[in-house]
Amino acid sequence: MHTNVAASPTAVPSLLQEAEILMPYLQEVRRHLHAIPELMYNLPKTGAYVKAELDKLGVPYKYPIAGSGILATIGQGEPKFALRADMDALPIQEEVDVDFKSSHPGKMHACGHDAHMTMLLGAAALLKAREADLGGTVLLLFQPAEEGGAGGKKFVEERALEGVSGIHGIHVIPFLPAGMVASRDGTIMAAADRFFVEVVGRGGHAAIPHLTIDPVVAAAAIVGALQPLVSRETSPTDAAVISVSRFNTGEGASNVIPDSVSMAGTLRALTNTHFEQLRSRITQVITGTAEVHGCKAEVRWSEQAYGATVNAPEMVGLVEGAAKQLVGASRWQRLPEPTMAAEDFSFLADAVPGAFTFLGINNETAGSVHGLHTAQFQMDEAQMPLGAALHASVALNFFAREYSSRPDRNEL
CATH class of the missing domain: 3.30.70.360 (Alpha-Beta Plaits)
Known part of the structure; x- marks a missing residue:
C-alpha cells in the first residue's frame, strides 16, 4: 500500500501551526538578509547565506544558475512543481530605524524580497519533513535580478523548468490587509x-x-x-x-x-x-x-521588457484551496482587476502554468503601511509563517491533485 501525505486531508491544516513554530527562525533569517541587501546579479553575501541555510536543512542545490541564482530540490521523480523567491534589493537608502537596518549604504530590501527568500526557506523546512511521501519533486528557485535584470528569463533559458508542471510565487503587498491571500485567473500584472x-x-x-x-x-x-x-x-x-x-x-x-x-x-x-x-x-x-x-x-x-504576468486558472485553484485550508474563506480574495505593476515572474509563468499570489501585510502596529520601493517600507513579519505554509500547501495540493488523477492509483 502506498501512503501519500499530500493526498491526506489531515496533512495541510497542520502546516500553518508548524510554520508558526518556525517564527523565531524565520525572523532571524529575514533580519539577517535585510541587513545585507545586494543588487541585481551581484549577490555574494545573500547567496552564501541562503546556501548555508539550505545546507542546514539538508536540501541539495545547484549553484550558480541564472547568473547568481540557486536551484534547490526536495523529493524525487515526477511530477515536478516549482516555488520561486526573488533575491535582489533596490538602490534605495533605507530610512527605517531598526536594529537590522541595511548595512550597505544606498541599498535596501524595499520590495520584500528578504521576506520572500525567508518564506521559501520556511517552506523548504516544511516540505523536507514530508520528503519521503511527497510523490514528486519540489524545485526551489532563489532567483536574482527581478528588479529589471530579468533573472526569471535566465532560469527559463538555462532549462531549470524542464519537466516542471507548475510554479507558484508570492509577493508581499501593503495594499491588502495583513493575512489576506489574493490572486486571480488570467492577467494579474502588466x-x-x-x-x-x-x-x-x-x-x-x-x-x-x-x-x-x-x-x-x-x-x-x-x-x-x-x-x-x-x-x-x-x-x-x-x-x-x-x-x-x-x-x-x-x-x-x-x-x-x-x-x-x-x-x-x-x-x-x-x-x-x-x-x-x-x-x-x-x-x-x-x-x-x-x-x-x-x-x-x-x-x-531597456535591455529587456517584462511581459504581462498571466496566471493559469488551474494553478490559482490550487492557491485558493490552500488559502481556505490554512486561514479560511474570509481571508482569500479573487482580485477583481489586475495591477499595472510588472513582475519577471511573467517569464516563468510563460514557460509553465503558474500562479502569482499576493500576501497582504498592511498593519499599522507593525509599521507596514508604506508602499513598495519606498525608503520607509517595512515588513509585517508576523505574516511570514503564512507565506511559508502557503508555498508548502500549494505544492502539496498539486501533488495530491496529480496523485488522485493517476489511472493506476488504486493499484499502488
Whole structure:
C-alpha cells in the first residue's frame, strides 16, 4: 500500500501551526538578509547565506544558475512543481530605524524580497519533513535580478523548468490587509518597459530664442503628444499607462537654453500585443514630434521588457484551496482587476502554468503601511509563517491533485 501525505486531508491544516513554530527562525533569517541587501546579479553575501541555510536543512542545490541564482530540490521523480523567491534589493537608502537596518549604504530590501527568500526557506523546512511521501519533486528557485535584470528569463533559458508542471510565487503587498491571500485567473500584472530619450537641439541665450533650436519646447511637446496614445489609441475597455517621470535640462543658468534635454519614462499595458503596439508608437511620436520642432530625438528602451504576468486558472485553484485550508474563506480574495505593476515572474509563468499570489501585510502596529520601493517600507513579519505554509500547501495540493488523477492509483 502506498501512503501519500499530500493526498491526506489531515496533512495541510497542520502546516500553518508548524510554520508558526518556525517564527523565531524565520525572523532571524529575514533580519539577517535585510541587513545585507545586494543588487541585481551581484549577490555574494545573500547567496552564501541562503546556501548555508539550505545546507542546514539538508536540501541539495545547484549553484550558480541564472547568473547568481540557486536551484534547490526536495523529493524525487515526477511530477515536478516549482516555488520561486526573488533575491535582489533596490538602490534605495533605507530610512527605517531598526536594529537590522541595511548595512550597505544606498541599498535596501524595499520590495520584500528578504521576506520572500525567508518564506521559501520556511517552506523548504516544511516540505523536507514530508520528503519521503511527497510523490514528486519540489524545485526551489532563489532567483536574482527581478528588479529589471530579468533573472526569471535566465532560469527559463538555462532549462531549470524542464519537466516542471507548475510554479507558484508570492509577493508581499501593503495594499491588502495583513493575512489576506489574493490572486486571480488570467492577467494579474502588466507588461512593462522603460524608455530613455535625448532630445537634441541648439542652445543659446534665452533673450534671443529665435537663434536657437529649443529642445525644451520640443521635449515639453513630446510629453503632451504621448498622452493621446492612451486616451485616443487605447480602447476605453483596455488599460495602459505611459508616464514620463524624468525631465532634465542639466545644470546651467536660468537664462540659458540648453543644447539637449534628457527624459525617461515607462510604458505599461495589460496585453503583450497592445504593449508592443504602444512601444512602437511611442518611438514614432517622440522622434516625429522632435522633428516638427527642428530637433532630433534618440530613443532607447531597456535591455529587456517584462511581459504581462498571466496566471493559469488551474494553478490559482490550487492557491485558493490552500488559502481556505490554512486561514479560511474570509481571508482569500479573487482580485477583481489586475495591477499595472510588472513582475519577471511573467517569464516563468510563460514557460509553465503558474500562479502569482499576493500576501497582504498592511498593519499599522507593525509599521507596514508604506508602499513598495519606498525608503520607509517595512515588513509585517508576523505574516511570514503564512507565506511559508502557503508555498508548502500549494505544492502539496498539486501533488495530491496529480496523485488522485493517476489511472493506476488504486493499484499502488
